[in-house]
Amino acid sequence: xxxxxxxxxxxxxxxxxxxxxxxxxxxxxxxxxxxxxxxxxxxxxxxxxxxxxxxxxxxxxxxxxxxxxxxxxxxxxxxxxxxxxxxxxxxxxxxxxxxxxxxxxxxxxxxxxxxxxxxxxxxxxxxxxxxxxxxxxxxxxxxxxxxxxxxxxxxxxxxxxxxxxxxxxxxxxxxxxxxxxxxxxxxxxxxxxxxxxxxxxxxxxxxxxxxxxxxxxxxxxxxxxxxxxxxxxxxxxxxxxxxxxxxxxxxxxxx
Amino acid sequence: xxxxxxxxxxxxxxxxxxxxxxxxxxxxxxxxxxxxxxxxxxxxxxxxxxxxxxxxxxxxxxxxxxxxxxxxxxxxxxxxxxxxxxxxxxxxxxxxxxxxxxxxxxxxxxxxxxxxxxxxxxxxxxxxxxxxxxxxxxxxxxxxxxxxxxxxxxxxxxxxxxxxxxxxxxxxxxxxxxxxxxxxxxxxxxxxxxxxxxxxxxxxxxxxxxxxxxxxxxxxxxxxxxxxxxxxxxxxxxxxxxxxxxxxxxxxxxxxxxxxxxxxxxxxxxxxxxxxxxxxxxxxxxxxxxxxxxxxxxxxxxxxxxxxxxxxxxxxxxxxxxxxxxxxxxx
Numbered sequence: 001x002x003x004x005x006x007x008x009x010x011x012x013x014x015x016x017x018x019x020x021x022x023x024x025x026x027x028x029x030x031x032x033x034x035x036x037x038x039x040x041x042x043x044x045x046x047x048x049x050x051x052x053x054x055x056x057x058x059x060x061x062x063x064x065x066x067x068x069x070x071x072x073x074x075x076x077x078x079x080x081x082x083x084x085x086x087x088x089x090x091x092x093x094x095x096x097x098x099x100x101x102x103x104x105x106x107x108x109x110x111x112x113x114x115x116x117x118x119x120x121x122x123x124x125x126x127x128x129x130x131x132x133x134x135x136x137x138x139x140x141x142x143x144x145x146x147x148x149x150x151x152x153x154x155x156x157x158x159x160x161x162x163x164x165x166x167x168x169x170x171x172x173x174x175x176x177x178x179x180x181x182x183x184x185x186x187x188x189x190x191x192x193x194x195x196x197x198x199x200x201x202x203x204x205x206x207x208x209x210x211x212x213x214x215x216x217x218x219x220x221x222x223x224x225x226x227x228x229x230x231x232x233x234x235x236x237x238x239x240x241x242x243x244x245x246x247x248x249x250x251x252x253x254x255x
Numbered sequence: 256x257x258x259x260x261x262x263x264x265x266x267x268x269x270x271x272x273x274x275x276x277x278x279x280x281x282x283x284x285x286x287x288x289x290x291x292x293x294x295x296x297x298x299x300x301x302x303x304x305x306x307x308x309x310x311x312x313x314x315x316x317x318x319x320x321x322x323x324x325x326x327x328x329x330x331x332x333x334x335x336x337x338x339x340x341x342x343x344x345x346x347x348x349x350x351x352x353x354x355x356x357x358x359x360x361x362x363x364x365x366x367x368x369x370x371x372x373x374x375x376x377x378x379x380x381x382x383x384x385x386x387x388x389x390x391x392x393x394x395x396x397x398x399x400x401x402x403x404x405x406x407x408x409x410x411x412x413x414x415x416x417x418x419x420x421x422x423x424x425x426x427x428x429x430x431x432x433x434x435x436x437x438x439x440x441x442x443x444x445x446x447x448x449x450x451x452x453x454x455x456x457x458x459x460x461x462x463x464x465x466x467x468x469x470x471x472x473x474x475x476x477x478x479x480x481x482x483x484x485x486x487x488x489x490x491x492x493x494x495x496x497x498x499x500x501x502x503x504x505x506x507x508x509x510x511x512x513x514x515x516x517x518x519x520x521x522x523x524x525x526x527x528x529x530x531x532x533x534x535x536x537x538x539x540x541x542x543x544x545x546x547x548x549x550x551x552x553x554x555x556x557x558x559x560x561x562x563x564x565x566x567x568x569x570x571x572x573x574x575x576x577x578x579x580x581x582x583x584x585x586x
Contacts, residue, residue: 010357018345089341093402096305097358098330253308 004103011094011107012114019115026119033070033123037062037130040189050191052222056131063127064215065188067120067143068208071150072186074119076179078112078151079158079245083168105246109155116151117144134219142218142227149234150211156241163248188212192224207237256319258283258410258442259304263313266299273299275466276313281444283409286436288457289446290552292564296466297446298338301414304444305335318409331359334403338414338446340395344388348379348398351387352405359406373401377431393424400431404441411435413445417452425452432456448564450552462556469559474552481550481558482508484524486531488517492540500538501531524549 019025041059049061085091094104124132124143134140161174185199186208192200203209214230217223223230259281266274274296281287289297302308304317306326315322318332342351349370356366374380377397387395396416403411416432417425433456435441447453453460454474461471470477490497494515501507501519506527509520521527524547535542557563 006357006360010354014343014346014354017350018343021345088344089337089339090343091341092307092335092337093341093343093355094358095307096330096333096335097355098327098360099358100327 002100003106004099007097007099007103008107008110011104012110015108015111015115019118029070029074029119030122030126032073033066033119034126036069036189037066037123037127041130050193052220059130060132060220061191061216062189063124063132064219065186065212066127067123067147067215068150068186068188068212069183070119070123071116071147071211072154072179072183072208075112075116075151075154076158076161076174078116079108079155079160080162080171080174081112082108082159082162082249083165083171086162086166087168101250102246105159105242105249108159109152109242109245112155112158113148113151116155117147120144120147120151135221139218143215146211146214146218146231146234149231149238150208153207153211153234153238153241156238156243156245159245160241160248163245163252182206182208185209186212207234207241210234210237256283257281257316258285258318259287259444260316261304261313262315264300264303264310264315265312266296266303266308267311272466274303277461277463277466277468278313279461279468279471281410281442283442284436284440286432286443286445286456286458288453288460289444289463290448290450290453290460290556291446291463292448295463297463298414299466300463301335301412301444301446305333305412306330331406332409334406334408334411336396336399336403336411336413336416338418340399342387342395342399345386347384347386348390348394349374349383351398352383352402355402356405361406369405373404376404376434377401393420393427396420396424396428397431400428404435408441410442410444413443415446415448417447417449429456450556450564454552460552462552462559464556464560470555477552477555478550481554482520483522484520484550485548486519486521486524486528487546487548488519488531488535488542489544490515490517490535490540490542493538494540497535497538497540500534504534 037059041062044058045056047058049057052061082091085094121144134143161170161178185203185206187203188208192203192209195203210225210230210233213223213225214227214234217225217227217230257280259279261280262278263276264274264278265272265276277300289300291297299308303310304315304322306322306329310323317329320328320332322329343354346354352370352373353366356369361369371380374383377400379394379397379401382390382394387398390398400413400416413432417428420428429452432443432445436443445456457474459471459473460477461468462477463469494512494517497517498510498512501510507519507521511518519531528545528547532542532545553563
């Protein structure tokens with residue numbers, strides 16, 4: 001299937017315009033990660049993290065987790081925003097255009113990834129202010145790559161749900177039974193070593209586990225798995241999620 | 256070539272048949288109307304023709320392309336204005352048009368001139384850079400009509416184009432629609448449940464009820480089915496003598512009498528009233544009141560279905576909506 005680059009661009013452009021105009025959305029997207037970072041970071045200040053040494057280990061441990069959290073929420077919502085477009089009717093305008101469905105998915109993912117990345121980098125910027133340090137530009141580059149993989153994975157997940165649901169009614173169910181479990185299972189807030197074995201295995205099914213672990217490896221040099229393994233798994237997860245998202249979106253009827 | 260050719264088109268939603276084996280053709284340049292109450296299947300028909308819903312059975316061709324097989328060709332050939340606004344309210348009117356123009360592959364040069372042209376047509380040049388969320392209902396409808404025209408569609412679908420608009424705005428929209436059809440030669444299919452809209456705008460009207468066509472013809476011929484105008488007279492005096500006299504007149508098609516009220520069916524009623532009064536005078540009967548009623552499409556609908564569309568609206572017509580969870584809106 002041929003990707004219609006103009007359609008991808010115009011869908012991306014629309015997302016950028018909407019994002020830049022919704023100041024409250026930007027502030028809202030940053031407020032929660034910031035609160036987590038400040039309050040948890042200060043509250044668990046003296047908690048020891050296995051495998052990490054030095055000062056203020058917990059807040060350093062927390063930064064990649066919070067970036068992962070921000071991406072999880074914003075990207076899943078980004079995929080689910082198809083439901084908003086359906087609710088407000090704009091989806092029909094998109095679907096009646098002579099553009100193949102795959103290009104529409106690519107356009108949405110491009111837009112969602114960009115806004116997710118902007119938020120991820122902003123969280124990282126805030127953590128610099130709080131005293132977080134990284135080793136150099138190379139690790140920043142790798143971190144951005146990992147953020148892109150996390151964003152596309154959960155955009156795909158959001159698209160799957162947006163195509164299966166018909167309206168916003170199921171939104172809170174997804175919030176409570178999908179997004180929060182994925183967040184807590186990932187070890188974004190605590191090391192997974194304390195989990196009982198069965199829960200630990202369950203966490204291996206959560207893409208965010210490897211996304212956050214990869215970010216920790218890149219930014220802190222301390223991770224449970226090898227960074228290359230995290231990358232391979234995340235490429236796999238994002239590929240599968242995007243494929244399924246595109247598949248279900250293509251199959252679902254537009255109205 | 257026919258702009259639209261539909262054969263036995265059917266759509267079911269989990270056991271419920273929204274559109275039931277309808278067949279019709281629309282000629283190029285025609286202004287064709289689908290008239291019927293809410294839930295009759297008008298929007299479902301439009302959605303199938305616009306490739307948004309797949310037909311359960313039957314076939315349809317738009318601008319020469321089968322809607323199931325050549326979706327992108329159909330999409331390129333049509334413009335659609337949906338019943339509910341399909342605008343991004345966080346973008347300006349112009350940005351909405353630009354989005355559309357780019358999705359349809361217009362070059363930068365084409366976009367510039369075309370956007371100015373359609374904005375002028377709907378008289379929204381001055382509001383082009385305002386966010387759509389600040390637009391009134393009428394402005395939204397106008398910008399959508401403009402948008403539907405950007406890519407020079409051969410066929411334009413208008414689903415309830417004046418629903419919820421005030422009388423003045425409705426007039427203006429009607430004028431745009433007429434202008435488009437007559438001056439630009441765009442084939443237009445519109446759905447409506449407003450009788451006067453179908454009557455005023457459409458070359459031909461299909462009356463739709465429970466997913467089926469109950470009648471299809473020009474508005475004037477549909478009304479002719481009813482036999483003409485109805486003249487009602489209130490009379491005092493020897494009614495029997497007058498009735499006897501009236502029965503000898505061939506141009507009166509039907510006579511009903513009731514307590515000094517006469518109800519007479521005839522063509523060109525307004526030209527016959529003086530004659531009727533003369534007849535009454537000769538019979539020694541005085542006429543105290545005359546009322547002339549031209550048949551409307553409402554009467555035609557009543558004739559074919561035994562109900563009025565207004566009754567259906569008043570009863571909110573729950574029959575279709577409740578049968579379709581999740582499909583209640585805009586059907």
